Amino acid sequence: MELLVVTVGLLILVVSLAVAVLGTMRSAPATSRIVCSGPPALPPPGADDLQAFVRRLIATGWGPMDRRPTALALDPATLTAAPTYDEAIRRLLGHVREVSPRLAVPQMVPRVRLSSDRAALGLFREQDGWVTIAIDQTVALDGPAAHAVLCHEVCHYILGANGIREENTLANERLTDSAVFVFGLGWVFVQGRQSDRRGQRTRGGYLTDAEYQWLGRAVSSLWSSGEGQLTAEQDLERKLAARVINSSTRRNLVDGYARRFPHLGRAALLDLVLDELDRDYRR
Secondary structure (H helix, E strand, O other): OHHHHHHHHHHHHHHHHHHHHHHHHHOOOHHHOOOOOOOOOOOOOOOHHHHHHHHHHHHHHOOOOOOOOOOOOOOHHHHHOOOOHHHHHHHHHHHHHHHOOOOOOOOOOOEEEEEOOOOOOEEEEEEOOEEEEEEEOOHHHOHHHHHHHHHHHHHHHHHHHOOOOOOOHHHHHHHHHHHHHHOOOHHHHHHHOEEEEOOEEEEOOOOOHHHHHHHHHHHHHHHHHOOOOOOHHHHHHHHHHHHOOOHHHHHHHHHHHHHHOOOOOHHHHHHHHHHHHHHHHHO
């Protein structure tokens, strides 16, 4: 009986230790969490490029500040509930389409394959019209880590489709990691960027913890404050000015619609003028 009690006790101890170890392997350290409260500080030393990337991606992607979704960040649970990689990618693309409506977000879902090449956690490739994303087969066993890889590679896909890239390879990877946050995928990425490969703790991504921290705070702050961004009306004014250079002609066009539709606000009138110009162009 004593032997049985000792054996059961040892078994419980082993199981408890195993659970504790597994929990440690899958838990991201506190330093990898995005802190969104408070105004963002200056970028870490040597990371001024990230500030330029963020401004550039916001200007080319985000819609008017008063016509966009309430939430920037995609909830990681959205991908956890996805039954396949295809569906996970479809949800990533859909979220970016909402957050950055000015970009041409592709409809086609890249084919995902598992790779035994341990040189990279993930790899995006476009060849002969086929688009693929390779994921390290060991990382693929860890759902959050695989989702982090998909976030980065999907951003490569979107940026490439819009002709946004840097010639230098490392600079292009830093641009892509910046896009992960500007496109609202940062929380998913940070949750899964630590994975255990070949018995070693490996962090995915091309930036430091401090740089990821800064990106999270800076992008969240800009989304909330609207600093340097246009309202819907200002955006329409900008579009009309690009179509009709002469200011008097623009004013006459809008005034003409205002007389016909006196109940409409300025933004709605600008929408009507732009629609009419589009119809004239198609004729």
